[in-house]
Amino acid sequence: MLTTIEKIIFIVLAITAAGFTFHGFKTIIDSIRKGRPAPELKNIPASLLNAGVKVLFQQTIFKARKVLSAIHMGLFFGLITYAIVNLMDVLEGLVPGFDLVYGGKHIPNAPTGLVNAFNLIADVMSMFLLIAITVFLVRRFIVKDKALTYRDNVLLNPKVKAGGQARDSLTVGVFVIMHVVAHVLSQAYRLTEGADPFMPFASFLNSIFGVSETGVHVAWWVSIGWVMFIVPYLSRSKHTHFFMSPINLGLAKQNPRGQLDTPAKVDPGAKFLHDLSWKRVLDSYACVQCNRCQDVCPANFYGRPLSPSALEVNKRYLLKEATFGSHPDRLLVPLTESVISPEAVWSCTTCYACVRVCPVGNEPMADIVDIRRRMLIDGYEIDSGVQNALQSLATNGNWMSKGKRLRGRWAKEMEFPVKNATEEPVEHLWFVGDTASFDERVIPNTKMVARLFNQGGLDFGIMYQNESNSGNDVRRVGEEGLFEQLVEQNMAAFGKAQFKQIVTTDPHSFNTLKNEYPQFGGTFEVKHYTVTLLKLIEEGKLTIKNKLSNYKVTFHDPCYLGRYNGGFTAPRKLLELLGVEFHEMPRNCENSFCCGAGGGQIWMGKVAPGERPAENRIKEALTTFGEGSNAKTQLFIVTCPKDMIMYSDAVKTTGNEGKIEVRDIIQLVAEAVGIEEPIHAPVAA
Numbered sequence: 001m002l003t004t005i006e007k008i009i010f011i012v013l014a015i016t017a018a019g020f021t022f023h024g025f026k027t028i029i030d031s032i033r034k035g036r037p038a039p040e041l042k043n044i045p046a047s048l049l050n051a052g053v054k055v056l057f058q059q060t061i062f063k064a065r066k067v068l069s070a071i072h073m074g075l076f077f078g079l080i081t082y083a084i085v086n087l088m089d090v091l092e093g094l095v096p097g098f099d100l101v102y103g104g105k106h107i108p109n110a111p112t113g114l115v116n117a118f119n120l121i122a123d124v125m126s127m128f129l130l131i132a133i134t135v136f137l138v139r140r141f142i143v144k145d146k147a148l149t150y151r152d153n154v155l156l157n158p159k160v161k162a163g164g165q166a167r168d169s170l171t172v173g174v175f176v177i178m179h180v181v182a183h184v185l186s187q188a189y190r191l192t193e194g195a196d197p198f199m200p201f202a203s204f205l206n207s208i209f210g211v212s213e214t215g216v217h218v219a220w221w222v223s224i225g226w227v228m229f230i231v232p233y234l235s236r237s238k239h240t241h242f243f244m245s246p247i248n249l250g251l252a253k254q255n256p257r258g259q260l261d262t263p264a265k266v267d268p269g270a271k272f273l274h275d276l277s278w279k280r281v282l283d284s285y286a287c288v289q290c291n292r293c294q295d296v297c298p299a300n301f302y303g304r305p306l307s308p309s310a311l312e313v314n315k316r317y318l319l320k321e322a323t324f325g326s327h328p329d330r331l332l333v334p335l336t337e338s339v340i341s342p343e344a345v346w347s348c349t350t351c352y353a354c355v356r357v358c359p360v361g362n363e364p365m366a367d368i369v370d371i372r373r374r375m376l377i378d379g380y381e382i383d384s385g386v387q388n389a390l391q392s393l394a395t396n397g398n399w400m401s402k403g404k405r406l407r408g409r410w411a412k413e414m415e416f417p418v419k420n421a422t423e424e425p426v427e428h429l430w431f432v433g434d435t436a437s438f439d440e441r442v443i444p445n446t447k448m449v450a451r452l453f454n455q456g457g458l459d460f461g462i463m464y465q466n467e468s469n470s471g472n473d474v475r476r477v478g479e480e481g482l483f484e485q486l487v488e489q490n491m492a493a494f495g496k497a498q499f500k501q502i503v504t505t506d507p508h509s510f511n512t513l514k515n516e517y518p519q520f521g522g523t524f525e526v527k528h529y530t531v532t533l534l535k536l537i538e539e540g541k542l543t544i545k546n547k548l549s550n551y552k553v554t555f556h557d558p559c560y561l562g563r564y565n566g567g568f569t570a571p572r573k574l575l576e577l578l579g580v581e582f583h584e585m586p587r588n589c590e591n592s593f594c595c596g597a598g599g600g601q602i603w604m605g606k607v608a609p610g611e612r613p614a615e616n617r618i619k620e621a622l623t624t625f626g627e628g629s630n631a632k633t634q635l636f637i638v639t640c641p642k643d644m645i646m647y648s649d650a651v652k653t654t655g656n657e658g659k660i661e662v663r664d665i666i667q668l669v670a671e672a673v674g675i676e677e678p679i680h681a682p683v684a685a
Ligand code: SF4
Pocket: 293, 296, 297, 298, 299, 300, 306, 307, 308, 347, 348, 349, 350, 351, 352, 353, 354, 355, 364, 365
């Protein structure tokens, strides 16, 4: 179809485009390689293959925004189809007589059925692509969907503020429209024998524009010329994710969700961009800039200046300015001035929602912890509440400024002896945690756990003053040294004890004991108390005497039990056995909304204005019960001592006392089993 001179021009342009594309991707790979080592990945080919399947079926995007995800899926398949369409277009241009219209009847021995099928798919996909891209352009430029914007207080790269992302989207949107229309027109102009039933869209355009040899050439050049411009452009735009996101997904974290990377020995943490691991440099190139992570971020909801997506977008722009632009010095600007503000760094609750929802396997939260690590080393003045907690943890082994010997005081108040696991062998070593050990609001529940364990014949003991804070939140605050000190103290205590299994009441302790102590040689079987209680009931060691059908309950999945460790079943199974009327909250299980306490937030001295995540959650809980009869008591059930505090406060501050009551699941189990009152034995001397 093309003339000789056109063929020469095409080949020159194609080689030039390939050169720019190669340069673009080489620049990206070089910048990724400058990142620090990441945890070792196992079986990379299988992992990449698995990611390829996920991407092919678009599995990861359906975690949120279902309708838009379905349209995106169509767009994705449309673009895949167009990769083949473009190849055929090039062949039609370069190979004389190679023409697919009318089933390729002018090609000798052409498989007509196959060609017709291809033509039909390509034609229908062309229409779908135009519809899908129009939806996305309307969403961004006409409806101006707020989900694609950032709060005013979020640190943004000046180019993003000036509309860089929108320009990228517009460029690619216009490309898709021009490219598709030009391709279909180039087919339409060739329909010399009237409509082709397998090319309805092209036939429709043919009925309007007719046949034209010049039209075929012009349309072909517009369609394929755009491709030669857009492919090199993609490596320099946010649409790098077309290529980088499947790779990123294939190289995503393989360690347990609840295990943070061990910091580097020299200059730990991250001050500059290339202090991050290479994998997290790659994250920024893979980022779709969809803001799904921002949607689920409790800190962002709370009005704090944190947006995990802005963090990735800023990283990307910083890299672009330094590698493709003329500002290599931009990489010498600290991350806290170029990608995330210090206030945002300290707003993160480490809830993992951003990482879980990200369709391309990004870990903005891990960046934040690394930045915290370096900020502490560099002497950043942290919130006084956090400072006090860390000081107390260093001296007392707990964050509540309590003497070590007071840790087991509640146990001495019980009417039966609670074994000291560091002095006599036990089957179950109960790691109680700070809040459950010291907080007067929670201790009645701690005692109920002990009583139920005792009644169920569980051979258990605690470590009394030998237990220290597990260090989960200390590590997430960025105090790796103190975390290691706490691990060492607990490991020494475990060394004195003989036990088969650890049981915890606190999901935060559960997480680090299960997932991070193995990094320090401590591999234990660790269970949350909901699992232990369920087992006692299922084995008939605890008997449910009273069905609690007078309660309407909803349940909050704590981040460190649920999203981090998949502990969704045991609490729900327990509630089912107790006979309560159960109502699932809209945001549940993996999609649960953080109470706002994690990552050291519970220690913060200053409380920011605005609706706190826990307050929002209480309102959400009330919506689950509906309007019906209020004859039943409405309960908000928790399985984390910190949640007991957070949500009890939130019920008061939202003015919902009397409408909903916060209870630990243990209170319901105790009531069902027939233990109604907490133990009030005299305090031991
Ligand atoms: S871990 Fe949670 S609080 Fe932190 S950035 Fe991600 S979503 Fe936001």
